[in-house]
Structure formats: structure tokens, C-alpha cells
Amino acid sequence: MSFDVKAIRRDFPILNETVHGKPLVYLDNAATTQKPQAVIDTIVDYYTHTNSNVHRGIHTLSQLATNQAENARHIVQKFLNAREDREIIFVRGCTEAMNLVAHSYGALHVNEGDEIIISAQEHHSNIVPWQMLCEEKKALLRIIPINDAGELLLDEYAKLLNERTKLVSVVHVSNTLGTINPIKEITAMAHKYGIPVFVDGAQAVAHFAVDVQDLDVDFYTFSGHKLYAPTGIGVLYGKAEWLEKMPPYHGGGAMIRSVSFEKTTYNELPFKFEAGTPHIEGVIALGAAIEYVWSIGLETISKYEDELLRYGTEQLSQIEGLRIIGTAAHKAGVLSFALADIHPHDVGTILDNDGIAIRTGHHCTQPLMERFGVPALNRASFAFYNTKEEIDALAAGLRKVVRMFVN
Amino acid sequence: MTTDLYQQIILEHSRNPRFLGVLTDAHTQAEEYNRLCGDRITVFVRMRGDVIEQAQFTGSACAIAKSSASLMMTLLQGKTIQEAMDLYNKFQEFLTQKTVNEQTNKTLELGELRALAGVREFPSRIKCALLPWKAMAKAVHPEGKC
Numbered sequence: 001m002s003f004d005v006k007a008i009r010r011d012f013p014i015l016n017e018t019v020h021g022k023p024l025v026y027l028d029n030a031a032t033t034q035k036p037q038a039v040i041d042t043i044v045d046y047y048t049h050t051n052s053n054v055h056r057g058i059h060t061l062s063q064l065a066t067n068q069a070e071n072a073r074h075i076v077q078k079f080l081n082a083r084e085d086r087e088i089i090f091v092r093g094c095t096e097a098m099n100l101v102a103h104s105y106g107a108l109h110v111n112e113g114d115e116i117i118i119s120a121q122e123h124h125s126n127i128v129p130w131q132m133l134c135e136e137k138k139a140l141l142r143i144i145p146i147n148d149a150g151e152l153l154l155d156e157y158a159k160l161l162n163e164r165t166k167l168v169s170v171v172h173v174s175n176t177l178g179t180i181n182p183i184k185e186i187t188a189m190a191h192k193y194g195i196p197v198f199v200d201g202a203q204a205v206a207h208f209a210v211d212v213q214d215l216d217v218d219f220y221t222f223s224g225h226k227l228y229a230p231t232g233i234g235v236l237y238g239k240a241e242w243l244e245k246m247p248p249y250h251g252g253g254a255m256i257r258s259v260s261f262e263k264t265t266y267n268e269l270p271f272k273f274e275a276g277t278p279h280i281e282g283v284i285a286l287g288a289a290i291e292y293v294w295s296i297g298l299e300t301i302s303k304y305e306d307e308l309l310r311y312g313t314e315q316l317s318q319i320e321g322l323r324i325i326g327t328a329a330h331k332a333g334v335l336s337f338a339l340a341d342i343h344p345h346d347v348g349t350i351l352d353n354d355g356i357a358i359r360t361g362h363h364c365t366q367p368l369m370e371r372f373g374v375p376a377l378n379r380a381s382f383a384f385y386n387t388k389e390e391i392d393a394l395a396a397g398l399r400k401v402v403r404m405f406v407n
Numbered sequence: 408m409t410t411d412l413y414q415q416i417i418l419e420h421s422r423n424p425r426f427l428g429v430l431t432d433a434h435t436q437a438e439e440y441n442r443l444c445g446d447r448i449t450v451f452v453r454m455r456g457d458v459i460e461q462a463q464f465t466g467s468a469c470a471i472a473k474s475s476a477s478l479m480m481t482l483l484q485g486k487t488i489q490e491a492m493d494l495y496n497k498f499q500e501f502l503t504q505k506t507v508n509e510q511t512n513k514t515l516e517l518g519e520l521r522a523l524a525g526v527r528e529f530p531s532r533i534k535c536a537l538l539p540w541k542a543m544a545k546a547v548h549p550e551g552k553c
Binding site: 342343344345346349350353360361362366369375376404405 | 409412413418443444445446447467468469470471473529531532535
């Protein structure tokens with residue numbers, strides 16, 4: 001299908017906002033994406049017509065809410081191409097999914113002297129839960145290094161794998177560098193040792209189609225709010241064979257089959273991992289967001305965003321003193337850069353005054369900042385509603401910053 | 408407007424900070440860190456009695472924090488701890504008050520620090536301007552009673 005970005009932009013009411021009197025140029029999509037009217041309407045409809053608790057009531061509204069929420073689970077199952085709906089666990093976001101697996105898988109399989117492998121690209125959310133687990137279990141955290149382009153060194157990774165390795169947890173797309181990691185290869189290498197692989201898909205699922213069976217990953221997570229859905233809802237996919245063996249993470253309602261003071265038996269998947277009343281409107285709105293993305297098509301989205309990234313890289317490279325950090329051969333959606341020796345907060349403030357929103361700071365990847373020798377970075381990140389004109393506005397804004405600071 | 412924020416004097420001080428560098432014979436030093444952006448400022452102080460005989464700073468920070476540190480240094484030399492803390496309090500008040508009475512403003516004796524007035528319009532940047540001052544307060548009040 002042909003891609004009409006003007007029509008797409010009309011689906012996102014926030015894009016009509018002005019900031020400091022200038023039209024909003026929103027280039028902070030890796031932090032969170034804006035929400036289409038279809039998603040906003042779903043939330044309003046839910047509270048206007050359906051609001052009720054799920055899996056609890058016999059009354060009509062409870063049935064309706066349950067059906068809508070379980071339909072959303074089915075949508076997610078198709079979205080990731082999981083084998084079954086019960087492999088889809090609703091969580092608050094990637095952070096909760098990582099903590100769930102660290103806690104639950106860790107309790108079962110990680111012991112003193114064992115090793116967990118992560119990569120130098122990880123977000124703090126894929127570092128800290130494993131550090132906490134390693135500290136508790138006296139296990140060891142090993143790190144896959146990267147090259148100067150920001151690509152994982154697979155030879156080094158191969159050397160880290162051994163019979164003490166209990167889990168590999170890596171990011172699919174780096175939130176700072178934009179690198180798309182070769183997950184299929186990483187997984188195959190770990191599986192030779194029978195080691196499961198957990199993948200952080202926070203920056204991946206909005207940009208290209210993800211097939212968990214094809215990748216053969218054991219766990220996969222993404223956050224709804226980076227996929228045009230609300231905050232506070234996310235997904236943990238896990239192969240049923242792992243999830244069935246793993247103990248529950250949180251105890252409470254919904255995750256039980258029967259409770260007595262002597263003994264509690266746990267509910268079946270996925271409910272074993274969903275204690276308490278879930279974020280029902282978030283679940284349903286996530287389903288609506290995925291349907292919206294499908295209506296455009298992930299292939300179309302990938303193609304258009306690649307074009308934006310290529311154009312953005314070209315335009316920004318021409319700015320004097322600008323250094324792009326993250327130059328991997330395979331990248332998605334993210335353009336991080338240092339601008340001369342101008343502090344990113346100064347860059348961010350000046351751009352904001354022109355209505356341009358980018359991320360400035362350490363991007364929750366402090367080890368990466370150290371690796372590239374910068375205290376902080378500027379990051380523009382794209383969604384399919386962005387335009388080349390917005391990238392031109394960014395480039396013009398950056399030139400203004402340079403004029404102010406470098407003389 | 409960002410031109411109000413980034414006045415010439417701010418840009419100039421951030422490019423050529425005064426009293427920059429480690430003070431090797433400092434009696435006390437303290438670092439302050441902004442978790443949000445990773446800015447770090449360390450303040451070094453050599454005392455003579457309760458007088459700040461010499462103060463210097465190091466760190467990596469944005470133009471606002473750096474210029475605030477540089478301007479602070481030009482004012483600190485030779486001040487007593489009490490005078491330095493008074494200045495800190497006045498400056499803090501100056502940045503956080505929505506409207507500053509012109510008369511009060513003039514009696515604040517903030518000198519060139521007033522160039523940072525633009526920060527008032529950028530709430531997220533007030534922390535940047537205060538970062539070096541917090542480090543200074545920590546250095547001269549190591550027990551944290553500031």
C-alpha cells in the first residue's frame with residue numbers, strides 16, 4: 001500500500017499541539033510513542049460501556065470485559081506468533097517482565113557459581129534485576145562487549161557461553177544505539193548448551209515484525225506504551241514449557257486455583273503470573289494499538305522508518321561537530337549523537353523552545369555512556385508519523401545551537 | 408526565550424570557566440551529582456579560619472551548571488562560610504521566586520549571578536544552576552547542616 005503520512009498524522013490528535021508557540025515536532029518515540037485516536041477511543045468506550053472486573057463475575061459486563069481482555073491476549077499471541085494464548089502474560093512493562101523472570105526463573109535455576117550473560121547495550125532494566133539476582137545467589141554476571149559501531153561481538157559471546165551459564169538476556173534493538181541484534185544467531189548459540197534466551201523487545205516491536213517461534217527465543221518482552229498503547233501495560237512471552245515449571249512471581253487473587261490456610265494451589269497459565277486485578281483497559285487498548293499497527297502494516301512501517309533514519313543520518317551528518325553514536329549496519333529508529341562539546345541538556349532546552357522534543361541524558365544506559373566516553377547524549381527517535389520536514393526542523397535547530405555555542 | 412537563558416555572560420563563563428581545576432591543597436571538597444543528566448561538579452575549598460581563602464571546581468556539566476559554578480567562584484573567594492551560605496540562600500530564592508521585587512532584587516548583591524535569571528522560566532534547569540552551590544554547601548558544611 002502507498003504510505004500517506006499526512007493521513008496517518010490525522011490519527012494522532014496530539015500532533016496538532018503547539019509547544020512554545022511552535023508546532024510539536026515529536027522525536028522522542030523511543031521513550032514513549034503517541035497514541036492514535038483508535039486507542040484513545042477504546043479506553044473511553046471501555047469505561048463508557050464495559051467497565052467491570054475480569055474473570056470474576058457472572059454478570060454481563062464482567063463477561064464482556066473478560067472477552068475483550070482475552071481477545072487482546074489472542075491479538076498479542078498473533079502479533080508475536082506465539083504458539084498459544086497462555087504463553088502471553090500481561091505485565092506492567094518490560095521492567096516487570098525482567099524482574100518476573102529474574103525472580104521466578106532465578107529461584108528455580110540459578111545457584112552459586114552460575115553465570116548469567118547480558119550485553120554492553122542493555123538498558124538499566126536489563127542489568128539491575130540480574131545484578132540483584134546474582135548478588136542474592138552469588139552468581140556471576142557476564143557482559144557481551146560491543147565494537148565502536150555498537151555491534152555485539154559474537155566471537156566474544158561464544159567464549160562466554162559455558163556449562164555454568166544459566167540464562168542469556170539481551171536487547172533486540174538498543175534504545176541508545178539503534179543496533180538490531182542478530183537474535184536468531186544469539187539464541188541458536190545458547191541453545192547448543194541448552195541455555196534459555198530472554199529478549200528485551202522494547203524498541204523492536206513497533207518497528208518490524210517479530211516472530212518468537214522463528215527467533216526461537218525462550219522469553220520475550222515489550223512495553224505497550226512504546227507501541228502506541230497506554231503506559232502501565234506490557235507483555236511477557238514465555239515458552240509454556242518454561243512458564244509451567246517456574247514458580248509464581250506475585251501471590252494474590254486470580255493466580256490461585258484454591259486457597260486454604262494449609263495449602264494453596266496455583267492457577268494455570270497465564271493466570272499463575274497475573275495476580276490481582278489486571279490493567280484491564282490497558283490490555284484492551286494494547287489490542288487496539290496492535291490492530292492499528294496492523295492496519296498500516298509492519299512492512300510498510302519498517303520501510304518508511306528506514307527511509308526516515310537514512311534521511312536523518314544524512315542530514316545530521318552534515319552538521320559541523322556532530323558525531324553519531326551507533327553506526328551499526330543494521331539499525332532501527334534511533335539516532336543518537338554528540339554535538340561538539342555542547343552538553344545535551346543545553347541542546348535539549350534550545351530545541352524544546354522551537355517545539356522539538358528529543359531525549360537528552362544518559363538514556364538509562366550509563367555503561368554505554370562510559371563505553372563511548374560521553375557523560376550524556378542527544379537522541380532523536382522516529383515513528384511512522386514523523387516526516388522529513390520534521391528532520392529538517394531538527395537539523396535547523398541543531399545548527400542554531402551550534403551558532404549559539406561554538407564561536 | 409532561550410536567548411534570555413543563554414545570555415552572553417553565561418555562554419562566556421561556560422566556555423572559559425574561572426577557578427577551574429583541582430585545588431591540590433584544599434582542606435575540604437565535595438561532589439554533587441545530577442542523576443537526571445549525569446552532571447557532576449566537585450568543589451574544592453581551602454580555608455583560613457572560617458574564611459574561604461581559595462575555592463575551585465572541576466566537573467562535566469551543562470552550560471548553566473558550569474557558568475553558575477564559575478560565577479559562584481568569582482563571588483566566593485575571601486567570603487566567610489556564613490556569607491557564602493547567605494549568598495547561596497539568596498540565589499536559591501532568586502531562582503525559585505516566581506516574581507522578584509525589583510528593589511529586593513537590587514539589594515540581593517548577587518552581581519553577575521543575575522545573568523542566570525532566565526533559568527526561572529525553565530524549571531527543569533533550576534537544578535543545573537544550583538548543582539555547584541549544593542556541592543559548595545556540602546564542602547563547607549560536611550556534616551550536612553546547611
